[in-house]
Amino acid sequence: MRRFNYDLILILITVGILFLISLLCIGGMFYFKWAELQSVAPAIKMAFQEQMNSLLAPFLVALLLTLGLCIPKRLFPPRWLYTFIILLGLTGLGSALVWGWRESLFWMLVISAALQAMVLILVVSGRRLKFLCEGYWNRLGSSLVHLGLVLFCLDFFLLSRWDMHLVIFWISAICIFIGMIVTFYAEGMMEWLRRRKNSQEFTDRQ
Amino acid sequence: MPDLGSAIDFYQTAGSFLIYLLLIAAAALAVCIPLQAKQSGGLTERVAYYLILGILALLAAGSILVIWFHWEIYQHVVLRLPENLAHEINRWLAAANSRSSYTLPLYDPAAPPKYVLPFWLENEKYLFWFLAYAGMALFAWRRLSQPIFRILLQVLLVIQVAVLCLVCNPFQQPLPRFFQEISPWFSPLAPISRFGLFMQLYPKLIFYYNAHYMWTHPPLLFMAYAGLTVFFAGCVAMLRTGEAACETMAYAHAKASYLFLTLGMLLGYPWALQAWGPNWWWDPKVASSLMMWIVFSTYLHARLYLSRKGMWGFVGGLGILCFCAMLFTFTASFFFPGEHTVH
Numbered sequence: 001m002r003r004f005n006y007d008l009i010l011i012l013i014t015v016g017i018l019f020l021i022s023l024l025c026i027g028g029m030f031y032f033k034w035a036e037l038q039s040v041a042p043a044i045k046m047a048f049q050e051q052m053n054s055l056l057a058p059f060l061v062a063l064l065l066t067l068g069l070c071i072p073k074r075l076f077p078p079r080w081l082y083t084f085i086i087l088l089g090l091t092g093l094g095s096a097l098v099w100g101w102r103e104s105l106f107w108m109l110v111i112s113a114a115l116q117a118m119v120l121i122l123v124v125s126g127r128r129l130k131f132l133c134e135g136y137w138n139r140l141g142s143s144l145v146h147l148g149l150v151l152f153c154l155d156f157f158l159l160s161r162w163d164m165h166l167v168i169f170w171i172s173a174i175c176i177f178i179g180m181i182v183t184f185y186a187e188g189m190m191e192w193l194r195r196r197k198n199s200q201e202f203t204d205r206q
Numbered sequence: 207m208p209d210l211g212s213a214i215d216f217y218q219t220a221g222s223f224l225i226y227l228l229l230i231a232a233a234a235l236a237v238c239i240p241l242q243a244k245q246s247g248g249l250t251e252r253v254a255y256y257l258i259l260g261i262l263a264l265l266a267a268g269s270i271l272v273i274w275f276h277w278e279i280y281q282h283v284v285l286r287l288p289e290n291l292a293h294e295i296n297r298w299l300a301a302a303n304s305r306s307s308y309t310l311p312l313y314d315p316a317a318p319p320k321y322v323l324p325f326w327l328e329n330e331k332y333l334f335w336f337l338a339y340a341g342m343a344l345f346a347w348r349r350l351s352q353p354i355f356r357i358l359l360q361v362l363l364v365i366q367v368a369v370l371c372l373v374c375n376p377f378q379q380p381l382p383r384f385f386q387e388i389s390p391w392f393s394p395l396a397p398i399s400r401f402g403l404f405m406q407l408y409p410k411l412i413f414y415y416n417a418h419y420m421w422t423h424p425p426l427l428f429m430a431y432a433g434l435t436v437f438f439a440g441c442v443a444m445l446r447t448g449e450a451a452c453e454t455m456a457y458a459h460a461k462a463s464y465l466f467l468t469l470g471m472l473l474g475y476p477w478a479l480q481a482w483g484p485n486w487w488w489d490p491k492v493a494s495s496l497m498m499w500i501v502f503s504t505y506l507h508a509r510l511y512l513s514r515k516g517m518w519g520f521v522g523g524l525g526i527l528c529f530c531a532m533l534f535t536f537t538a539s540f541f542f543p544g545e546h547t548v549h
Binding site for chain 2: 008011014015018019021022025026028029032033036037038039042045046048049052053152159160163166169172173176177180181184185
């Protein structure tokens with residue numbers, strides 16, 4: 001029961017953050033229209049983008065922290081995860097004070113990507129995890145989707161820093177695509193694999 | 207427009223005929239709705255099924271007509287340049303390419319640029335979108351015989367056909383913006399004006415009309431919109447009837463739509479960088495698409511707790527909100543300024 005409530009609270013927090021981000025998006029749209037930003041100089045448009053990015057940043061940090069608690073929640077003891085999240089938050093806050101929010105968010109994304117990659121490796125290597133949706137394919141898909149999303153955010157930060165940033169984008173796109181197929185159609189895939197195995201056995205017997 | 211006059215005439219005549227047939231089929235389907243509401247099953251439902259099948263066939267025929275018309279454009283609309291101008295343009299393009307990260311191919315006199323137009327330009331996109339919906343609706347209809355769900359699928363199809371025929375008929379005036387752009391090319395022009403016009407048309411041909419992404423980003427989004435519409439019908443039916451089968455059907459379409467939507471949005475990213483540079487981020491259409499994707503993600507997360515008390519209504523409500531977000535996102539192109547603006 002306690003575990004169930006913990007999962008539900010995490011989901012509710014995620015839903016709440018996503019709701020606030022969607023409100024920010026709608027606000028940005030109306031501001032864009034109201035301020036007639038389509039016809040202004042590129043520098044003013046860039047300033048608007050920068051302002052929207054800085055408004056989005058705290059929500060993205062909150063999502064990263066929730067993701068850090070949510071995805072590996074069955075892999076590590078909760079105490080470890082809380083410690084990790086507090087450390088991640090403090091690192092983010094400290095680096096924001098020293099180098100600014102942009103740099104801080106970049107490093108938080110790098111750490112989150114490393115964490116998600118670790119989860120993925122553990123899932124692939126077959127360590128027993130109990131995610132919300134049971135089954136190897138569901139676990140694999142969920143890890144891939146979340147790793148892909150963190151990598152996609154990371155690619156955004158590398159847009160103006162690294163000419164080859166699209167490599168990260170394509171890796172993230174592949175992760176998200178395969179992850180979704182595997183998560184959404186895990187049952188069908190298992191059925192297909194089972195049928196293939198049965199037909200193989202039948203052929204072997206003959 | 208050289209050699210396209212007769213093709214346009216045939217396109218408009220055949221297209222108008224299809225539109226009339228579509229209107230008749232949609233009107234007949236609309237008549238079936240109150241009859242089915244009174245008594246489900248039986249002859250009326252069979253007639254409705256064949257009418258949906260007929261509408262699907264007519265939309266497919268319309269799409270084949272669009273493909274044929276685009277083939278005609280490919281063959282006849284060519285940006286051919288005189289030899290001296292071609293040499294000058296290639297010098298200019300080479301200089302521009304050396305300064306940019308995304309390059310334009312040099313003009314090849316042996317193979318002058320042609321338009322490989324996708325089948326979802328301007329009003330044609332509605333034909334593709336509604337064709338995808340008709341196909342998905344028929345599939346869903348066959349899989350679930352829940353009367354309210356079936357009626358909703360029909361109502362949504364009738365609305366879509368009415369919109370296609372009465373508001374955004376692609377056959378009435380074929381590709382008006384495209385022809386407005388290219389028609390000056392086929393009028394007598396001074397070399398300097400032709401040079402200027404080529405430099406206006408050519409980047410758009412490469413980065414927009416002939417872009418590989420044009421064959422992935424928009425169709426994936428329209429397929430997502432079509433799936434979302436079936437998903438919406440499923441959510442309304444699940445709230446109205448409380449039947450698990452409706453929810454299962456809604457979720458099946460939500461998964462497919464979310465996959466199409468995510469993939470479509472992802473593929474828009476490298477294309478936007480190529481075509482617009484970094485200035486498109488937080489564009490109203492991008493912001494609304496992000497909002498729609500977030501609402502959809504919220505639905506998928508919330509659905510994990512469907513069996514919990516009070517979640518049935520919440521999840522169904524979120525599904526309806528997803529559809530509203532889709533409508534808002536699509537219509538944002540008409541009311542909000544930005545790179546995706548229609549006008």
